[in-house]
Amino acid sequence: MSNLAISFKKLVDEAVYAQTGERRYQGSVTDPTAFFANLDKLTAVFNGMYAFLAFHPGVDKVIPEYVQAGSISSDAGPRILVLFLAAEAFSFPRRVSPQDLGLGVDLDMTSHPAYQFVGWLFPAESRPPLPGLVFFDDPCNIVEAVYVPLTGLADLAAVAQRCRRVFIAAEESHGESDKRPDLDRFAVALRREKIDYVRSGKRSFKEFMVMTGQWLNDHRAEIASLVSKATGSSHS
Amino acid sequence: MNAYLVLVCRVQVFVPRSGSVACCIVIQMRSPQARVDLHESTIASGLLTDFSRQLQAFGVLSCMTGNAADPLITRMMYVFAAVFRQAEQQFATKPALSGIPLVYNPDAWSSEHLCGYAGEDLLAAPIEAVGSYGNLWLLSIRQPSVATGHFLKCALWFYAQGRQRRDVIRFALHLFEAGFFIKLNGFLDLIAVLTDYCTRNVDLSSLRDLKRAEAAKVGAFLRQQDAQLYQLPRSETLLHEVLDCLIEHTVDRIEEARSASSLDAWVISLARLMGPVEWLSIAFHQAADLDLGMVRRALLSQIEEIGADLHAESGLWRTKAEVMLPLAWSTPTLGRLGKEYQAAYGDAWIDHLTDERLIVPRAVSKELAAQITTGDHIDAERAAVPPRTWQFCSPKLAPMLSFAVERDPTLMRSNDFDADVLVAEFLRVEGAGAPHSDADDGQEFMQRHGQHALAGARRRLIGRELASILADVLTMNEQTPRARLQDYRELYPWSQAICRISGIHESLAGDPEQGLDQLQQAVLLGPGDRVGWSALAQECHRRNLQHEAAYCTAVAATLPT
Numbered sequence: 001m002s003n004l005a006i007s008f009k010k011l012v013d014e015a016v017y018a019q020t021g022e023r024r025y026q027g028s029v030t031d032p033t034a035f036f037a038n039l040d041k042l043t044a045v046f047n048g049m050y051a052f053l054a055f056h057p058g059v060d061k062v063i064p065e066y067v068q069a070g071s072i073s074s075d076a077g078p079r080i081l082v083l084f085l086a087a088e089a090f091s092f093p094r095r096v097s098p099q100d101l102g103l104g105v106d107l108d109m110t111s112h113p114a115y116q117f118v119g120w121l122f123p124a125e126s127r128p129p130l131p132g133l134v135f136f137d138d139p140c141n142i143v144e145a146v147y148v149p150l151t152g153l154a155d156l157a158a159v160a161q162r163c164r165r166v167f168i169a170a171e172e173s174h175g176e177s178d179k180r181p182d183l184d185r186f187a188v189a190l191r192r193e194k195i196d197y198v199r200s201g202k203r204s205f206k207e208f209m210v211m212t213g214q215w216l217n218d219h220r221a222e223i224a225s226l227v228s229k230a231t232g233s234s235h236s
Numbered sequence: 237m238n239a240y241l242v243l244v245c246r247v248q249v250f251v252p253r254s255g256s257v258a259c260c261i262v263i264q265m266r267s268p269q270a271r272v273d274l275h276e277s278t279i280a281s282g283l284l285t286d287f288s289r290q291l292q293a294f295g296v297l298s299c300m301t302g303n304a305a306d307p308l309i310t311r312m313m314y315v316f317a318a319v320f321r322q323a324e325q326q327f328a329t330k331p332a333l334s335g336i337p338l339v340y341n342p343d344a345w346s347s348e349h350l351c352g353y354a355g356e357d358l359l360a361a362p363i364e365a366v367g368s369y370g371n372l373w374l375l376s377i378r379q380p381s382v383a384t385g386h387f388l389k390c391a392l393w394f395y396a397q398g399r400q401r402r403d404v405i406r407f408a409l410h411l412f413e414a415g416f417f418i419k420l421n422g423f424l425d426l427i428a429v430l431t432d433y434c435t436r437n438v439d440l441s442s443l444r445d446l447k448r449a450e451a452a453k454v455g456a457f458l459r460q461q462d463a464q465l466y467q468l469p470r471s472e473t474l475l476h477e478v479l480d481c482l483i484e485h486t487v488d489r490i491e492e493a494r495s496a497s498s499l500d501a502w503v504i505s506l507a508r509l510m511g512p513v514e515w516l517s518i519a520f521h522q523a524a525d526l527d528l529g530m531v532r533r534a535l536l537s538q539i540e541e542i543g544a545d546l547h548a549e550s551g552l553w554r555t556k557a558e559v560m561l562p563l564a565w566s567t568p569t570l571g572r573l574g575k576e577y578q579a580a581y582g583d584a585w586i587d588h589l590t591d592e593r594l595i596v597p598r599a600v601s602k603e604l605a606a607q608i609t610t611g612d613h614i615d616a617e618r619a620a621v622p623p624r625t626w627q628f629c630s631p632k633l634a635p636m637l638s639f640a641v642e643r644d645p646t647l648m649r650s651n652d653f654d655a656d657v658l659v660a661e662f663l664r665v666e667g668a669g670a671p672h673s674d675a676d677d678g679q680e681f682m683q684r685h686g687q688h689a690l691a692g693a694r695r696r697l698i699g700r701e702l703a704s705i706l707a708d709v710l711t712m713n714e715q716t717p718r719a720r721l722q723d724y725r726e727l728y729p730w731s732q733a734i735c736r737i738s739g740i741h742e743s744l745a746g747d748p749e750q751g752l753d754q755l756q757q758a759v760l761l762g763p764g765d766r767v768g769w770s771a772l773a774q775e776c777h778r779r780n781l782q783h784e785a786a787y788c789t790a791v792a793a794t795l796p797t
Contacts, residue, residue, distance in 0.1 A: 091591035230476030
């Protein structure tokens with residue numbers, strides 16, 4: 001079973017359409033100049049947490065395996081948007097292929113965009129090891145992200161088990177069902193579960209996207225979001 | 237003299253929810269003329285495969301265009317029944333279906349199961365499938381709600397046999413793709429009600445292990461549920477699960493359509509998407525009420541745009557048919573959309589447009605883009621012309637596409653007439669009293685009056701031209717240049733008469749293999765034409781293919797003159 005993913009830019013396009021009802025003749029063609037201006041509209045319609053999967057495909061091989069295996073979409077649930085750097089554009093929603101997860105496999109760790117992101121979030125002296133999940137509740141504004149390392153996990157089962165516990169803790173950060181997520185509450189839940197985490201310096205995901213935008217364009221790559229999968233009880 | 241032939245082959249044995257088993261069978265051959273295994277006849281088995289696909293194609297294409305008429309269906313079913321019935325009678329082994337979804341025919345059905353996948357859940361001969369298709373198509377036209385009830389009955393029975401929710405949704409999708417729904421609304425209604433059953437946790441245990449003979453009990457169960465179903469609470473999670481199943485299936489099929497390697501594959505893929513895309517488009521417009529969440533809404537939004545592309549494609553086929561223009565595939569919005577995509581994505585515009593929409597398949601997208609691009613400039617008004625192999629559907633699909641747009645394939649001219657010729661014909665019959673200036677410039681006339689005004693003129697010109705061509709080809713002999721016949725074939729590529737005569741000429745005086753191929757194409761273009769079957773029978777006889785010859789002769793004998 002493989003996962004479905006959608007372009008992060010398309011989510012922003014849709015957020016604009018959901019609020020304004022305006023769709024142009026050509027459909028949801030992304031207007032690059034309007035993308036950053038519209039990013040805040042996503043926050044208005046998505047009342048959940050963002051989790052950026054930071055890994056190097058050549059080194060952290062078990063992470064792409066976990067994504068490829070397919071359970072991450074149901075593990076994360078509908079209120080967590082799992083983002084990753086995709087090696088191919090997601091002009092239309094489709095299944096994630098192994099090639100999608102191989103972005104920058106030939107790059108070293110100082111130049112890989114996922115590593116750059118974590119390096120940029122944390123000062124050199126306190127930089128946590130990769131791979132890991134970067135959680136934030138607002139893609140536009142400056143926040144202190146929560147970083148959960150996924151290091152030292154030997155195999156797929158171990159990664160899946162750790163991620164499930166982390167996602168459950170993230171789900172708790174909502175408190176009551178209709179409340180926005182709260183990174184402090186998330187940190188408390190992680191501490192209670194004895195899961196290591198690190199709080200970042202004050203940064204915004206938007207800045208990271210501006211930083212990497214040209215690089216991604218040059219490689220026809222982009223930030224994509226995994227689509228959460230509903231799993232109901234089986235029929236009896 | 238008796239001869240014995242031992243064959244080791246795979247036969248489908250009915251074992252519920254299991255595959256097939258290998259076994260050894262002995263066929264007694266009493267004489268060289270005795271019946272042979274169908275698989276030994278490449279001509280007959282190839283034709284039957286193509287006719288099976290035609291049957292399915294007619295269903296999905298009719299759904300796409302919205303055209304399906306009772307007399308046409310009745311006539312088609314008669315022909316298909318003759319084709320498959322004779323295969324059963326003329327060959328030692330019956331043709332077997334495998335992998336396709338089936339629902340029972342209320343009039344005649346040999347399996348104890350109400351529905352399932354052929355070869356996996358039940359054994360059914362193609363002739364049974366033909367009966368099921370025909371009956372349900374006619375029911376869909378005459379009593380749509382009864383037809384929907386039948387599909388629902390089968391789907392719920394299928395669900396009740398220990399299947400998962402996703403299995404039954406996929407079964408309904410597979411039925412649509414197999415062409416069982418002649419009307420789009422029938423499919424949309426089925427999915428809507430099926431979704432209600434799947435998301436309200438209805439107790440279906442009383443339907444478990446019911447046999448075909450007890451189908452009435454399923455009907456009684458449905459009538460009882462009518463009053464109770466909507467009193468049960470709907471699970472939001474289960475609704476999302478059903479939607480996710482539909483979305484995943486649709487997204488995969490859209491990707492397959494983009495990768496089509498031929499025009500036939502492209503046309504069929506788009507038609508097969510019409511049902512699920514239409515249903516998901518409806519769901520998109522209810523996204524707020526259904527509390528689907530942001531990501532699901534974004535997925536549905538992109539699928540809804542694909543729906544616009546499908547309707548545009550369907551509309552183009554219908555319009556071309558109405559005004560008697562060539563039924564050639566074209567993509568007139570490529571330039572206009574291309575400009576928009578170029579503004580967003582620069583040089584990579586055609587890749588993004590191809591991957592995001594269903595305007596053009598990958599196989600020809602770059603070639604067509606190059607035709608309308610000079611440097612960085614896209615000429616939005618310039619029409620990109622697909623390569624010849626991408627302009628017209630093959631004889632396998634052509635008649636079904638034609639029927640679905642209510643057009644006689646024989647009258648499909650591959651080039652339109654010159655504007656001046658058309659206008660002159662229009663003025664000759666319909667334009668008496670029109671201002672004289674109208675006749676001055678054909679192009680200007682067309683712009684002013686539109687293509688619809690000229691449909692009658694085209695029809696008359698085609699009729700006269702075709703009559704003259706047929707008169708000519710009927711007097712051709714071995715000395716006639718082959719090029720003339722080839723020109724006629726190119727001009728009327730879907731005329732079974734020209735195709736047949738060309739096949740006979742090739743066979744006798746040109747390339748015999750091409751001749752045989754054209755004679756087979758002729759029966760695919762006109763399965764109900766007994767002359768075509770007789771001509772193929774003659775050719776088989778000439779090649780000493782006696783079993784094939786007997787089969788074609790038998791089909792011809794059952795068709796009306």
